[in-house]
Every structure is written in C-alpha cells, then in structure tokens.
Amino acid sequence: MTRIAAVHGVLPPNRYSQAEITDVVAKVCLPAGTDRRLLDRLHASAQVGHRNLVLPLDQYGKLDGFRMANDLFIDAAVELGVEAIGGALDAAGLAPADIDMIMCTSVTGIAAPSIDARLAGRLGLRPDVKRLPVFGLGCVAGAAGIARLHDYLRGWPDHVAVLLSVELCSLTLQRADGSVANLVASALFGDGAAAVVACGPEARPASGRPASGHPELQRPGPPQRSPGPTVVATRSHLYPGSERVMGWDVGDTGFTVVLDASVPDVVRTYLADDVNGFLADHGLTTDDVTAWVCHPGGPKVLEAVAETLGLPPGALDLTWRSLAEIGNLSSASVLHVLRDTLALRPPPPGTPALLIAMGPGFCSELVLLRW
Incomplete structure (x- = not known):
C-alpha cells in the first residue's frame, strides 16, 4: 500500500490577528461610512485567531486587478512550493532526484508553465519527472490529491510521488465588494502551502543521496523521520445539483467567491451515508476510527461534521486548532491537519x-489511512 513518508506545511511570513485583518477588510471592501457591524460579526464568529498572508496588510488596498494579483501568486507560489517540498523531502530522508511524479494543486491562481514546472529547476527534479498540475478542486484537493497519488502508486509501486498544494486565498479578495460571501471568505481564508511525500510499496529510492547540491534544501540538523500511515482506500462523491454551493465566478477582477449558506446542510444530508458506507466496505464503523483528519471548512461545517457522524468530544480538536491558528488554507488545510496529527x-x-x-462540485473525498 501507499505509505505517506512525510508531510510538511509552510506559511508566508506576514502574520496578523483577526482584528487587524477585519479593520483592513472594512477599509478595502466596504464603502466609506458603511455600517460594519455585519463584517465584525462574521469575523468574530469565524473562530479564527490569526492568519498568515502573502502580502503585508497595507498592500491589499493597492492590488490593481487580476493580472497583478496573479503575478504575485506565481512568484510566491514558487517560493513556498520550494520550501514545502524541500521540508517534506528532508523529513522523508529523500532527495529531489528521487521524485518520479509531482502533482501540484491550487485554486487561487493560474500559471502556464505550471508552478511545478517553474520550481523543477530550483529543486533539481529529474527532467523525466511526471507532472500533473490540477486546478478547480478547491478545498477538497488536499484529500483528493493524496487519493490520486495512491492511484498512481498502485500502477507504479516502485515510485515516489509528491503532492504540492499552494493556496494564496488573500490574493482573491475582491475590493469594494461588501457581499456576504466576500465578507465570509475574508473572515476564514488564509495563505499557505503543504507538501506530501508518498512512496509505493516497492519503492527503493536512493535516500542516501545528499540534497546539499540544492541550496534551497539546506537545513540545519538531521531529518526528523517518523513512521507515517499507509493509504488503505479512497472514495469520491459528487453531489447532484450542488454546482452553485461553492466555487468561483471568474470575471475582469479575477476570482469572485461563490459560497452558499447551504454548505452545512449539504454535509448533514450526505456525509454520514458516505462515511458509514465507506467504512462498512472495510469492516469498520466510526467507533473504530482513532483519528479524524478533517478539513477546517469553518465553524458551522465542523459542527455539522461532528453532529452527523456522531463524533466524540475532542475528535476534531486538531482541526479546530488549525482553524484558530492559521484559518482555512483551502486545499492545504487538511494537509496541515495531517501534519499535526503525525506530530502531535x-x-x-x-x-x-x-x-x-x-x-466545489459540491463533493467530498474520503481517504482511509492505517497507522
């Protein structure tokens, strides 16, 4: 089975409290003199304490259209991607030349050549590395990415595959847009990246190869290795009639968020049957699950997950902790929660x-792991 050898998460350096972010959103998104009580209430109820942003706060009012935001996305995504993959390889005891396939996912910017192509030379990836850039999966892509790595490694059991997620949600903030969807997004989403190194069951990478030939990978101290889980099985479910529940409208100013208030209701309608059926196929029930690695979609979504699955108190503590400390990082968030599960x-x-x-879809992705 596929083994998750390492997970490494990174954040941009600009860190702010929720109150600081709220004040800037009020200036950037609300017309002068507008009552900001709704904004304050939405930001307070998000249960986000701090977030890391790719730009200093005072720069968001100066973003001039989609091209400027996307150029910033490309530059920062390459830097964060190099750091995330380098850290994951170090933790796994591997070198860039060990990577046979790299999947790169984001829903907050676009690039051609893709981000994986732009960082290949920086990292020292082999010229025959297989690349798979993915756009459009949004928050589900962290889980879906692990699932698709597993699919690949079933066909290539002697390979090493890497998933990179880079999400710079703050660059999609729509100026002069006081809509509820834009304000909710401004309350929840942060910036960050994460990388997962996965090995097929027959992988024999040359892990003794030093990474010192690549300056970006030089780090003090030996790699910190710990046995990671294996992927047992995965399941995808696309829910009917839910295309407008979550996603983007793409226009002259870039990505405008689509975020319907029905998301928790969709979770309550479908998730329990999905999870119970998936577990039952493997002779398990929810009582057998010893760790729940859940994407921090927001307080109402997490409450719906815990309620519909009948989870015991504390089951989602690491997810709630991640939401409070760094916000919702879209596809990178569940990978940060997986990293925290491994470490803590x-x-x-x-x-x-x-x-x-x-x-977006609206859809779910389930990955059954065994430690």
Whole structure:
C-alpha cells in the first residue's frame, strides 16, 4: 500500500490577528461610512485567531486587478512550493532526484508553465519527472490529491510521488465588494502551502543521496523521520445539483467567491451515508476510527461534521486548532491537519484513521489511512 513518508506545511511570513485583518477588510471592501457591524460579526464568529498572508496588510488596498494579483501568486507560489517540498523531502530522508511524479494543486491562481514546472529547476527534479498540475478542486484537493497519488502508486509501486498544494486565498479578495460571501471568505481564508511525500510499496529510492547540491534544501540538523500511515482506500462523491454551493465566478477582477449558506446542510444530508458506507466496505464503523483528519471548512461545517457522524468530544480538536491558528488554507488545510496529527497526536499503530475534505462540485473525498 501507499505509505505517506512525510508531510510538511509552510506559511508566508506576514502574520496578523483577526482584528487587524477585519479593520483592513472594512477599509478595502466596504464603502466609506458603511455600517460594519455585519463584517465584525462574521469575523468574530469565524473562530479564527490569526492568519498568515502573502502580502503585508497595507498592500491589499493597492492590488490593481487580476493580472497583478496573479503575478504575485506565481512568484510566491514558487517560493513556498520550494520550501514545502524541500521540508517534506528532508523529513522523508529523500532527495529531489528521487521524485518520479509531482502533482501540484491550487485554486487561487493560474500559471502556464505550471508552478511545478517553474520550481523543477530550483529543486533539481529529474527532467523525466511526471507532472500533473490540477486546478478547480478547491478545498477538497488536499484529500483528493493524496487519493490520486495512491492511484498512481498502485500502477507504479516502485515510485515516489509528491503532492504540492499552494493556496494564496488573500490574493482573491475582491475590493469594494461588501457581499456576504466576500465578507465570509475574508473572515476564514488564509495563505499557505503543504507538501506530501508518498512512496509505493516497492519503492527503493536512493535516500542516501545528499540534497546539499540544492541550496534551497539546506537545513540545519538531521531529518526528523517518523513512521507515517499507509493509504488503505479512497472514495469520491459528487453531489447532484450542488454546482452553485461553492466555487468561483471568474470575471475582469479575477476570482469572485461563490459560497452558499447551504454548505452545512449539504454535509448533514450526505456525509454520514458516505462515511458509514465507506467504512462498512472495510469492516469498520466510526467507533473504530482513532483519528479524524478533517478539513477546517469553518465553524458551522465542523459542527455539522461532528453532529452527523456522531463524533466524540475532542475528535476534531486538531482541526479546530488549525482553524484558530492559521484559518482555512483551502486545499492545504487538511494537509496541515495531517501534519499535526503525525506530530502531535499519532494514533496507535495498526489503527484506522479517516481523512475528510469537501469542496466545489459540491463533493467530498474520503481517504482511509492505517497507522
């Protein structure tokens, strides 16, 4: 089975409290003299304490259209991508030349050549590396990416594959847009990246190869290795009639968020049947799951997940912690929660865990793991 050898998350350096961000959003998104009580209420109820942003706060009012925002996305995505993949390879004890396939996902910017192509030379990837850039999956892409790595490694069991997620949500903020959807997004979403290194069951990478030939990968101290989980199975579910629940409208000013208030209701309608059926196919119930690695979609979504699955108190603590500390990083968020699970609360060896994310479509992706 596919083994997750390492997960590494990175954040841009500009870190702000929710109150600081709220004040800037009021200036950028609301017309002068507008009552900001709705904005304040939405930001307070998001249960986000701090977020990291790719730009200093005072620069968001100066963004001049989609081209400027997307150029900034490309530059920052390459830098964060190099850092995320480099950290994950170090943790796995591998070198860039060990990578046989790289999947790169984002829904907050576009690039051609893709981000993976732009960072290949910086990292020292082999010229025959297989590349798969993915756009449009949104928040579900962290889980879906692991699932698709697993699919690939089933066909190429002696390979090493990497998933890179880079999401710079703040660059999609729409100026002079006081809509509820834009204000909710401004309350929840932050910026960050994460990389996952996955190995097929027959992988024999040349892990002794030093990474010192690549300046971006030089880090003090030895790699910190810990046994990661294996991927047992995955399941995707696209829900009917839900295309306008979440996503983007793309216009002259870039990406305008589509975010319907029905998201928690969709979770309550479908998720329990999906999870229970998936687990039952493997002889399991929710009581057997020892770790829930869930995307932090927002307070109402997390409450709906816990309620519909009947989760015990504390089951989503690491997800709530991630939401409070860094906000919702779209596809990178569930990978940060997976990293935290590995580092802070690994389940007992041999026990099952379930990774869950949902996103535009509207859809869900489930990944059954075993520690």
